[in-house]
Amino acid sequence: TAKSSGGNGYRFFTPEMNEAAVARLSLEHALREAIEQGQFELYYQPKASLETMETVGVEALLRWRHPEMGMIPPSTFIPVAEETGMILAVGDWVLRAALEQIKRWERAGLEPLPVAVNVSVRQITSSHFAERIQSLLDEYGVRPDLLELEITETAMMSNMAFIADGLSELRGRGIRIAVDDFGTGYSSLSYLRRLPITTLKVDRSFVSEAPSNADTAAIAATIIAMGRQLGLTVVAEGIETQAQLDFLRRHRCHEAQGFLIGFPVPAAELEARCLRPARNKAAG
Numbered sequence: 544t545a546k547s548s549g550g551n552g553y554r555f556f557t558p559e560m561n562e563a564a565v566a567r568l569s570l571e572h573a574l575r576e577a578i579e580q581g582q583f584e585l586y587y588q589p590k591a592s593l594e595t596m597e598t599v600g601v602e603a604l605l606r607w608r609h610p611e612m613g614m615i616p617p618s619t620f621i622p623v624a625e626e627t628g629m630i631l632a633v634g635d636w637v638l639r640a641a642l643e644q645i646k647r648w649e650r651a652g653l654e655p656l657p658v659a660v661n662v663s664v665r666q667i668t669s670s671h672f673a674e675r676i677q678s679l680l681d682e683y684g685v686r687p688d689l690l691e692l693e694i695t696e697t698a699m700m701s702n703m704a705f706i707a708d709g710l711s712e713l714r715g716r717g718i719r720i721a722v723d724d725f726g727t728g729y730s731s732l733s734y735l736r737r738l739p740i741t742t743l744k745v746d747r748s749f750v751s752e753a754p755s756n757a758d759t760a761a762i763a764a765t766i767i768a769m770g771r772q773l774g775l776t777v778v779a780e781g782i783e784t785q786a787q788l789d790f791l792r793r794h795r796c797h798e799a800q801g802f803l804i805g806f807p808v809p810a811a812e813l814e815a816r817c818l819r820p821a822r823n824k825a826a827g
């Protein structure tokens with residue numbers, strides 16, 4: 544129901560806009576259904592230490608298996624979920640699913656690995672987010688240091704003043720904070736000093752070109768060195784080749800994630816490949 548364009552700033556919808564609006568509405572509806580009908584699933588991608596090549600953590604990545612449309616990638620529905628506000632419900636589902644999984648691994652006698660969960664700005668700036676996370680941790684009985692929240696550099700910088708307090712509160716509770724896709728947001732590394740972050744995830748675009756492009760290599764090396772200087776855990780994203788791995792090791796990057804290390808897989812597959820039995824406490 545568009546108003547007339549008579550000076551009040553409203554315009555009639557064009558057919559194209561209308562179609563987009565309808566598509567958006569139906570996606571919003573579909574997302575709600577996805578939660579209710581269990582169409583969401585978390586996949587887990589391992590992160591390996593570059594020193595030992597052991598799995599030191601995993602990232603939870605959301606998958607939507609729609610009954611008619613098949614697998615819908617997050618790049619398609621996350622932006623819409625953010626615009627419509629549905630990201631709060633979706634994000635809540637993701638957090639619960641991840642915490643439940645950590646608990647399940649623990650109960651199965653497996654050594655619990657820290658799980659990184661992607662969160663959007665809308666979530667962090669929603670009221671009482673840190674308290675909400677805390678009550679979820681309490682509800683599932685999960686240690687705060689087993690949860691890491693990933694926020695993209697762009698999201699973080701778009702709203703730094705507003706986000707900083709929330710991040711400090713989360714960090715104060717022992718939750719780890721990662722800057723995701725670092726290097727794509729054109730922000731200064733000196734900004735990082737002011738944020739209570741623990742982890743720097745270097746964007747795939749730097750890593751992939753580093754072994755073959757001298758300029759990119761210089762930037763990637765600088766990011767790693769500065770991240771280390773700031774006392775952050777530096778993780779390289781999107782490792783696909785041995786040359787990339789060698790480059791990162793040479794530049795003393797801490798951890799690597801990517802298809803070469805392991806694809807994102809369902810929990811059961813990750814268990815079979817990457818999880819080890821918890822050390823027996825009685826035996827020391």
Ligand code: C2E
Nearest residue numbers: 604605617618621637661662663781782783800801802807
């Ligand atoms: P991200 O957090 O940067 O996640 C890494 C993405 O790169 C994942 O895509 C992963 O499958 C892909 N990837 C990992 N290793 C490689 C590699 O070696 N080569 C290449 N080409 N790609 C690799 P995915 O799962 O499609 O997710 C895309 C983005 O969607 C994520 O980027 C994240 O920003 C967002 N996302 C995923 N799950 C969630 C979620 O639960 N909540 C929110 N807010 N965003 C999410």
Ligand code: MG
Nearest residue numbers: 602661693723
């Ligand atoms: Mg991420």
Ligand code: MG
Nearest residue numbers: 723724744780
């Ligand atoms: Mg990333």
Ligand code: MG
Nearest residue numbers: 724746747780
């Ligand atoms: Mg990325």
